[in-house]
Every structure is written in C-alpha cells, then in structure tokens.
Amino acid sequence: MSAITIGYARCSTDKQDLAAQRAALERLGVPPERIYTDHGLTGTNRARPGLDQALAAVRAGDTLVVPKLDRLARSVPDARAIADELVARGVKLALGSSVYDPADPLGKMFFNILATFAEFEADLIRLRTREGMAIARARGKLRGKQPKLSEKQQRELRRMHDTGEYSISDLAELFSVSRPTVYRTLAR
Template sequence: MALVGYARVSTLGQSLEVQLQKLEAAGVDKVFEEKKSGVDANRPALKQCLDYLRQGDTLLISRIDRLARSAEDLLRIVRELEEKQVTIKVLDQSIDTRDAAGKAFLGMLAVFAEFETNIRKERQMDGIAKAKAKGTKFGRKKALTAEVISSIKSMRVDEERTIPEIMAKTGLSKATVYRALSAS
C-alpha cells in the first residue's frame, strides 16, 4: 500500500517545487514528475505513474488540474485507477475517492477544470481575432520576396556564384535557394 505522488507543470519555465513539497509533507513513497501541458495526451511520467500503481495504493496529487484538464481525460484515469482498486487523494481540495462524496466532488471539479480550459481557449481566439483585425501578421516573414528572388538569380547568373556561396551570402537553405531559382 504505497503512497505515490504525481506532480506536473505545463511549461519548462515553471517550477514543481511547491507541489513536490506538498507531496513530500503528505509522506509519499515515490513521486512521478513532468513538465508537460495537461491537454497533451502524451505525458510519459503520468503513464509510468499509472502503470506503477497497484491494488491498495493511493495516488496523491496537489490539485485536480495537475492530473487532467478535461473531464473525459480525468474520468478515464479515475476509471482505470478504480479498476486497479487505487484511491486518489487531492491535497488542496481535500478529495478522497474512498467515499461517494469524494468521487462526486472529483467529477464536479473535472467539469470546472474543463470549463476553465475552454474559456481560456475562447479568450485566446478572441485576442487573435482582434490582433488580425488590427493588421497584425502571424507566423514567420516570407524568406522569398520578389527582391530576394531577383538577387539570388542575379548572383547565380550574373555573378556565376555556386549554390553554397549563395546560401552563405543569403543565409537561406539549399531548398529555398533552388525554389528562388525556379521561380518565374
């Protein structure tokens, strides 16, 4: 009957320290940690953690959103752990799935976590739409402008430069130089 912790932050720049301190204070025997978005389906440390857990073990997490960001994902994980007879404890929200109230509260929090994610996406899309309306351009600038194409063709034909010389002078890849030379 092991106490197993799982800690996750969304980006490499964020720190796991607070979560790890809480898990250690709760007396975990082993901790799985990772720096990946909760909406990312490929979370290797979570997979290792779920594979590690055995009947009678308890999975400890600091907050429910550290485990999953959608209700569907959380319910899948909860079902998998229930089949293994593993208990989930959420430290910050005082949830324990050993009783019906804990299971119900866990489900409600999953819905709210998914709602929060959807709201954030909507705000982001609104911000992008406003920026586009103001004329903001997204993505990289085009490397092959008419001026660059003309310059590359001139270097190749008039100056008789080799492809590697043109690449060095312009800082462009071989494929881009060839694309410029084949442009009409």
C-alpha cells in the first residue's frame, strides 16, 4: 500500500474562509477529498472534529500536511502531543512544503521553536484583545451583551406575568423571545 497525504485546515471564526488554506494544501499535493477542516474553532480548543478525523485517516508512512503550524496547534504542549502521536504511528508531518521529522533531534528542536512562536502569537492576540476590551469598557463602549427586551418591555412582561393570566410560553410568544429569556427577565 502506498503512502498518501492527508491535509488539515482550520480557521478560528465563522467569518473566516478556508479557501486559501484548501488551495495551499492542493498545491502541496493533497487531494481535495483528503482535506479535513475545522471551521470556527480556535487552535487552543483541542476538541476539533476535523483534526480528529485527519489523525484517524493517516497511517504509518503517510504524511499529514498543514499549511502552517498555528493551524494545527496554538500551544507547545498541544503541538508536542500531536507530533509525538504522529511519530509513534510512523506518520510524517509537513508544515507547508517542509517535511519535519519530530523524531530527529534537529527536526524536534525546529518543531519546538515553531510551536513556541505559535503559542507566543496566540498569547499576544489574547493580550491585545483583553487590553482593547479594557479600554473600550473604560470608555463605556463595551457593556456586554444587551438584554433582548427594553426596560419598558421588561416592565410590561413583569406586569403581565403578575396578573397570572399569561403562562411563560404565552409571554415568550407575545414578546418574540425564548422561554429562558422570559425566565431571566423575571429573575432580574
């Protein structure tokens, strides 16, 4: 049985597109039907069904191809765990057009350096996000998720509920909200 290439692509948000990563994988020789993807899942989330499928599809002698290491993992421990699993199974790892042998000392060092940079980049993004949110909060621009109902609607919902004539389902239908929203409004 001959070795095959399996591709994996991931984007963090639903607004991002996987087309560029898919095209890169196809240019690297991965057949389109062998590309597994995760859409809207961060690299720090280890529960990634597409990655699990890609890892299940590779066999000894095969190559797992990822456009960039940060698409595979965003932390050194996660990257190491995936690389160690691949080595144990006799699977090669290609990051872009470069094939890395994590079993080789030089390949292992280079892989760990790349994983460290990917983790550093993820940490910087989190730091910048927190800083931006703190600044927006201080300026009054970030107030969190807004209630589904205005203050006036909330008062009316409460008044109607207190009459005893309306069930939670009735109120949800009348105000075009879910039942949990009615319960949250009444609990406030």
